[in-house]
Each structure stands twice: as C-alpha cells, then as structure tokens.
Amino acid sequence: MFDSHVHAAPDVLPRLGDDLAIGQTYLDAGYSGFVLKGHYEPTVGRAQAVARATGLRVYGGVALNQHVGGINPAAVAAALGAGGRVVWFPTADAHTQRTAGLPRLHDQDPRLPDSVYGVPPVDPAGEEPAEQVLRLIGEADAVLATGHLSGPECHWLASRAPHHGIDRVLFIHPSYTVPGLGPSEIAELAATGGHIEITTYQLLHQPGCTPEMLAAVARAAGPKLVLASDAGQQDTPNPPDALQLLIDTLAAEGLDRSWLLDAASTVPEALFSPR
Structure with a gap:
C-alpha cells in the first residue's frame, strides 16, 4: 500500500503525530511508502x-501558498532541486478556500495579508508564473497537483501540462468542498489523462459527503482513480487505518476491491516514483 496524501507535525494545525511517528504507523502496517x-x-x-x-519510500514537495509568495517559480526550483517529487498549486490560500470560508493562515493571524492565488482563466495575471512553474515540474519529471483550485483552473493546468512534458497530473480531491465538482465534471478531468483523488478526509469531515457520492466519483475516475487518506488530524484514525476505512466503505458500495486496492497502492506509487 502507498498513501499519496498525509499530514504530520510540525504544522500550523494540530496533528496526530510527528513525521517519524506517522512513518512508523505505515511501517507497522506494511506500507511501501507515502507522500508527506x-x-x-x-x-x-x-x-x-x-x-x-524507516526504509520506506517517502516523498515531499511544496505547496504554493502565502508562505512562499504564492505561485513562485523560485520556491518550486528550490524544492525540486532538493529532490521534491510534487508541486501542489495553491491549497489553503487558493481563492476557492476564502470563498468557501475554509481555514487559511490569515485566519490565525489577521495581521498577515489577506492574499489568495489562482491561475487562468480565473486569474490571468497568474499565467506567466504558472507557466514557469509548469516548465520546472516538467524538467524534474515531478507530479503536478492541482491543489484546491477551481474546475476551470484544473482544466487549464491539464491543458498546459503536455506543453511542458508533464504526464504526471493529480487532481486533488476534486469532489471535496473545494473545488466541489460533480461526477460528470470529474469524468472530463479524468479524460485529460490526469489522476483523480478521493480521500478519507472527505468521508469523515466533508459536509454532505456520503459513501454513495464517493462511489460515483470513483466510477467517474475509472482507471485514473487514486485513493488517499489525507489523514493526520487529531480527530481522524491513524493514516493506514483511515485509508483502509475508505477502501472498505467504497467496496461496500459495490466497487471492486482489487481495483480499490490498486488505487491505494500501485497506481499512486507509480505516479510519484522516479522513473
């Protein structure tokens, strides 16, 4: 098994355990690795x-939020140059996050600028730095993760990725509150060649989320499905147990368990591992 989305301490939010403690849970559960x-x-x-x-395959990267100045090619060059495997476009500081009223660093310290970030077609000013970031991702053969950006922005990133030699694209929980896409829209994203993520965090914490909804998303994703825990919160099971819960829940909706297991193991591991 391989979990492609987990959080650990130290962090600005309370977490279940630090990096090594979280790593030990995966080691004890027989995982091959995870993405921090x-x-x-x-x-x-x-x-x-x-x-x-631990001897596990553990990969990291950088999220393009306010702490690095948003969509900042210099931050990406530094992270990828040090061996990073993934670049997350804006997550907690995406414009969608503010619109949805979800937590941001500005909420914890209002003295910080109330900055949010986007890419075309939502924010045309983000085109030049985004293109530079995409070039760096392509050169490093890293993973382009869409963060919490909107559906149109996800499509824009997917359309630009091939121009920079990028064939590793992960649409981050597109059925979550941000960006809040439905199965038909998610099927369109999957048709671009990128992978579609579903997380246990959605199952446990997303308002209005049901097993039936996630099963519909999984069917829309087809062979591009990636299952991840997005765990590490203090009110969520330890990450391996959380990911197993997601698999069991979707299997109970009639989805093939072997397909779900692949989506939580060989598929994400191949997506993140260097060639």
Missing part, C-alpha cells in the same frame, strides 16, 4: 529524513 504534505512548509527534507529512518 504540508500546506505551509516544504516537506522535501522531512520526507527524506523519514525515508532514511
């Missing part, structure tokens, strides 16, 4: 340290 995500800190060095300590 931080909304407000690059996780490249942290991931490498856990990999050395």
Whole structure:
C-alpha cells in the first residue's frame, strides 16, 4: 500500500503525530511508502529524513501558498532541486478556500495579508508564473497537483501540462468542498489523462459527503482513480487505518476491491516514483 496524501507535525494545525511517528504507523502496517504534505512548509527534507529512518519510500514537495509568495517559480526550483517529487498549486490560500470560508493562515493571524492565488482563466495575471512553474515540474519529471483550485483552473493546468512534458497530473480531491465538482465534471478531468483523488478526509469531515457520492466519483475516475487518506488530524484514525476505512466503505458500495486496492497502492506509487 502507498498513501499519496498525509499530514504530520510540525504544522500550523494540530496533528496526530510527528513525521517519524506517522512513518512508523505505515511501517507497522506494511506500507511501501507515502507522500508527506504540508500546506505551509516544504516537506522535501522531512520526507527524506523519514525515508532514511524507516526504509520506506517517502516523498515531499511544496505547496504554493502565502508562505512562499504564492505561485513562485523560485520556491518550486528550490524544492525540486532538493529532490521534491510534487508541486501542489495553491491549497489553503487558493481563492476557492476564502470563498468557501475554509481555514487559511490569515485566519490565525489577521495581521498577515489577506492574499489568495489562482491561475487562468480565473486569474490571468497568474499565467506567466504558472507557466514557469509548469516548465520546472516538467524538467524534474515531478507530479503536478492541482491543489484546491477551481474546475476551470484544473482544466487549464491539464491543458498546459503536455506543453511542458508533464504526464504526471493529480487532481486533488476534486469532489471535496473545494473545488466541489460533480461526477460528470470529474469524468472530463479524468479524460485529460490526469489522476483523480478521493480521500478519507472527505468521508469523515466533508459536509454532505456520503459513501454513495464517493462511489460515483470513483466510477467517474475509472482507471485514473487514486485513493488517499489525507489523514493526520487529531480527530481522524491513524493514516493506514483511515485509508483502509475508505477502501472498505467504497467496496461496500459495490466497487471492486482489487481495483480499490490498486488505487491505494500501485497506481499512486507509480505516479510519484522516479522513473
């Protein structure tokens, strides 16, 4: 098994455990590895340290939020140059996050600028830096993750990815509150060649989310489905148990368990592992 989305301490929000403690849960559960995500800190060095300590394949990257100045090619060059495997476009500081009233760093410290970020067609001013970021991702053969950006922005990123040699695209929980896409829209994203993520966090914490809804999303994703825990919160089971809960829940909706297991193991591991 391979979990492509998990959070750990240190973080600006309380977490279930630190990097090594979370890594130990995967080691104990027989996982091959995981992807360590931080909304407000690059996780490249942290991931490498856990990999050395546990022997697991652990990958990190950078999220393009306010702490790095948004869509900042310099931050991306530094993270990828240090061995990062993924660049998340704006997540907690995406414009969608503010519109939905979801937590941002500005909420914790209102003295910070109330900055949000986007790419075309929502924010045409984001085109030039976004193109530079895409070029860097392509050169590093890293994963382009769409963050919390809107559906039209996801389509724009998917359309530009091939121009930069990018064939590793992950649409981050598109059926979550942000961006809040339905199965038909998600099927269109899957048709572009990118992978579609569903997370346990949605199952446990997303208002209005049901197993039936997630099963419909999984069917829309087809072979491009990726299942991840997005765990690490103090009120969520430990990440391996959380991911198993998602698999069991979707299997109970009539989905093929072997397909679901692939979506939580070989598919995401191949997506993130260097060629």
